[in-house]
Amino acid sequence: MATRVRVESNGFGTDIDARRDLGMPDTNFPAAAVELRHGRSRLRFDYVRIGYSGDQTVTRTVVFGGREYTGGTRVISDLEVRHLQLGWSYQFIDVHEGFFRLGPLAEINGFLLRGSLAAPSLSLQRAEDLKVGLPTIGALMTIQPHRAIEISAQLAGLKVGDYGSFVGSDAALKVRPWKHLVLTAGYRTFNLNARVSPDFAHIRLGGPFVGAGLRF
Numbered sequence: 001m002a003t004r005v006r007v008e009s010n011g012f013g014t015d016i017d018a019r020r021d022l023g024m025p026d027t028n029f030p031a032a033a034v035e036l037r038h039g040r041s042r043l044r045f046d047y048v049r050i051g052y053s054g055d056q057t058v059t060r061t062v063v064f065g066g067r068e069y070t071g072g073t074r075v076i077s078d079l080e081v082r083h084l085q086l087g088w089s090y091q092f093i094d095v096h097e098g099f100f101r102l103g104p105l106a107e108i109n110g111f112l113l114r115g116s117l118a119a120p121s122l123s124l125q126r127a128e129d130l131k132v133g134l135p136t137i138g139a140l141m142t143i144q145p146h147r148a149i150e151i152s153a154q155l156a157g158l159k160v161g162d163y164g165s166f167v168g169s170d171a172a173l174k175v176r177p178w179k180h181l182v183l184t185a186g187y188r189t190f191n192l193n194a195r196v197s198p199d200f201a202h203i204r205l206g207g208p209f210v211g212a213g214l215r216f
Helices: 018-022
Strands: 002-006 032-036 040-059 062-064 067-069 072-091 093-095 100-119 124-146 149-160 164-176 179-196 199-214
Touching: 002 032, 018 040, 018 072, 018 179, 032 199, 062 100, 067 072, 067 124, 100 149, 124 164, 124 179
Parallel strands: none
Antiparallel strands: 002 199, 032 040, 040 072, 062 067, 072 100, 093 100, 100 124, 124 149, 149 164, 164 179, 179 199
16 A cells, blocks of 8 residues: 545645554455446446554654644544446457457546544644545456356546546456356556645555455
8 A cells, every 4th residue: 555645734734654654554445336237338336445544653743734743743543535436338349259358448436535633642633525536548358268257357547637647457357156146356456646736645555355246
């Protein structure tokens, strides 16, 4: 995990490294998805909640939302990101009746971010919210060597001027051991740069995932 957050007030703020400055460790986070398929088209909605917390004595002075947390102070911190994504793809390339498919992917992404820092000894507490919407475009590829096995890979991203950028990728293996049960394992990356003046957030994540779902 590489996460940087900055919240300014009257032009004052510090770039805060979530792991180094606040002691936020790596953690798992839940996700849910609903997917509809018709022919070569796919419509998918994803919801991911990313949450981190830390409790550490800061080794340098940081300024968050106009509040100064001096070095040597115990700081309790929380960071939450809610990611909502609606994506549509059309795999116009279809080889051997679905064995290999490839096509463009378009997504709309919404990010709801909330960060808070508290220093009990100084009676300081500050919470800030950041809301960002970003579109992305890319491609989706699927390989289906067996009717019960599907391998997929997708990559999408876009930079929107000074407002920010988002790049996400996903590689997965889906196995259907039973008619309605689907088991999934793969690897996912998440790279968000968002700026709503005077605030900005840079969050970069990556790691394996597993899941299970129902197919009708």
